[in-house]
Amino acid sequence: MKYSLAIDIGASSGRHIVGWKDNGELQTKEVYRFLNGMTELNGHLTWDIEALLYHVKAGIAAAKKCYPVESLSIDTWGVDYVLMKGDKEVLPCCAYRDSRTETSVSEVHELLPFPELYRRTGIQFQPFNTVYQLYADKMASRLDGVTDLLMIPEYLMYKLCGVKAHEYTDATTGGMVSVETGEFDEEIIDRLGFPPELFPKLSGPGTVIGEYEGIKVMLCATHDTGSAVEGIPMEGNHPYISSGTWSLLGVKTLRPITNAESMECNYSNEGGVGYNRYQKNIMGLWLVNELRRELCPEKDFAQIAEEAEAGTFDGLVNANDPAFLAPQSMKAAFDAALRVPIKEADYFRCAYRSLAQSYRQAIDELESNTGRSYEKLYIVGGGAKNEYLNRLTEEATGKKVIALPIEATAIGNLKIQLEILEHDQI
Numbered sequence: 435m436k437y438s439l440a441i442d443i444g445a446s447s448g449r450h451i452v453g454w455k456d457n458g459e460l461q462t463k464e465v466y467r468f469l470n471g472m473t474e475l476n477g478h479l480t481w482d483i484e485a486l487l488y489h490v491k492a493g494i495a496a497a498k499k500c501y502p503v504e505s506l507s508i509d510t511w512g513v514d515y516v517l518m519k520g521d522k523e524v525l526p527c528c529a530y531r532d533s534r535t536e537t538s539v540s541e542v543h544e545l546l547p548f549p550e551l552y553r554r555t556g557i558q559f560q561p562f563n564t565v566y567q568l569y570a571d572k573m574a575s576r577l578d579g580v581t582d583l584l585m586i587p588e589y590l591m592y593k594l595c596g597v598k599a600h601e602y603t604d605a606t607t608g609g610m611v612s613v614e615t616g617e618f619d620e621e622i623i624d625r626l627g628f629p630p631e632l633f634p635k636l637s638g639p640g641t642v643i644g645e646y647e648g649i650k651v652m653l654c655a656t657h658d659t660g661s662a663v664e665g666i667p668m669e670g671n672h673p674y675i676s677s678g679t680w681s682l683l684g685v686k687t688l689r690p691i692t693n694a695e696s697m698e699c700n701y702s703n704e705g706g707v708g709y710n711r712y713q714k715n716i717m718g719l720w721l722v723n724e725l726r727r728e729l730c731p732e733k734d735f736a737q738i739a740e741e742a743e744a745g746t747f748d749g750l751v752n753a754n755d756p757a758f759l760a761p762q763s764m765k766a767a768f769d770a771a772l773r774v775p776i777k778e779a780d781y782f783r784c785a786y787r788s789l790a791q792s793y794r795q796a797i798d799e800l801e802s803n804t805g806r807s808y809e810k811l812y813i814v815g816g817g818a819k820n821e822y823l824n825r826l827t828e829e830a831t832g833k834k835v836i837a838l839p840i841e842a843t844a845i846g847n848l849k850i851q852l853e854i855l856e857h858d859q860i
Contacts, residue, residue, distance in 0.1 A: 440847035450493030453848030466493030479532040507654035512607030518582035530562035531760040538570035556703030564608025587656040595644025603660035606705035664846030677817025684713020724764035742783035790826035814842035
């Protein structure tokens with residue numbers, strides 16, 4: 435029996451999950467969990483990468499005490515990265531919600547108008563895309579002497595095994611990978627004046643890159659949504675929502691869709707394991723999490739949802755409004771959007787109902803742009819546990835919601851590892 439370890443790190447927490455096959459069925463066991471979050475440092479929102487690495491190693495040690503782990507892989511959120519000068523980090527490691535791209539976006543679009551950038555990469559506009567973050571680094575002279583750009587999971591695996599790999603699915607989130615070649619777009623790199631040595635050939639999920647304490651270090655779909663889609667036990671091909679801090683709504687397609695309608699609807703084309711993920715980012719449960727932190731941290735999410743459902747307030751906000759990306763006060767952001775006094779539970783009711791409406795709009799756009807209609811909508815991740823939001827989503831979209839409260843990302847991560855271990859007998 436072969437055992438693999440999935441290290442799945444999100445913006446608010448991480449977990450280590452061991453997986454193995456028993457009579458052909460995947461079995462899993464969580465062995466370690468830790469908190470994660472952005473920290474403010476010198477006016478910037480940053481990630482504590484030293485703490486992340488500490489927890490990565492601590493979780494591996496916990497797994498080894500219980501199971502003969504043969505391989506491991508790490509997935510995280512996309513777009514964020516660590517710059518290196520040889521084996522030395524260029525700190526701080528800025529987080530995607532930081533405001534440093536406020537000026538770099540327009541500078542990038544002066545050199546590469548967004549319609550051309552979209553045609554080349556198929557990636558939706560988000561002010562935190564890697565391309566804008568990296569140009570902000572260039573403007574701040576942070577690229578001087580830099581030898582490597584490693585996405586967060588690539589950096590963590592480098593610290594384990596000493597190999598600087600570059601994985602395809604996570605690279606596509608940044609807005610610099612060509613939809614035609616599946617490699618970094620040399621024209622984009624040249625036009626923006628980025629050091630070309632930061633953009634080597636990409637490796638696919640399933641590539642073994644090294645070892646850590648006798649355990650094979652392997653690339654999964656290191657963008658967590660890429661692994662999550664692999665982990666959905668879906669019958670046929672239907673739209674999905676990976677519901678967490680962000681809601682990633684999309685569908686598998688054979689090839690990228692980069693027409694004007696997709697650009698106007700702000701749909702992305704991100705790398706999958708043998709397919710394209712045609713999807714878009716929706717603000718997600720970040721809205722609810724931040725409201726809870728500010729208004730009622732003592733309440734659990736089940737109570738919050740129950741009180742929201744019992745309300746009557748019908749106001750809505752645009753869940754994707756940039757005002758909700760990183761406000762000093764989420765309550766104040768809702769107040770500014772609604773312009774009416776409301777009760778505590780009404781903030782949550784508004785957030786849930788607004789999310790459901792944003793899902794409806796995204797589904798309508800998806801069906802129009804793909805030329806297909808769908809009957810089902812699969813929901814995985816933490817949001818799949820929210821029965822109130824699931825009902826609202828079913829009512830809003832008219833689709834049969836299949837909510838699977840499973841660790842889909844870890845399952846997808848493990849699925850990739852175990853297939854390689856079993857088929858290649860490595």
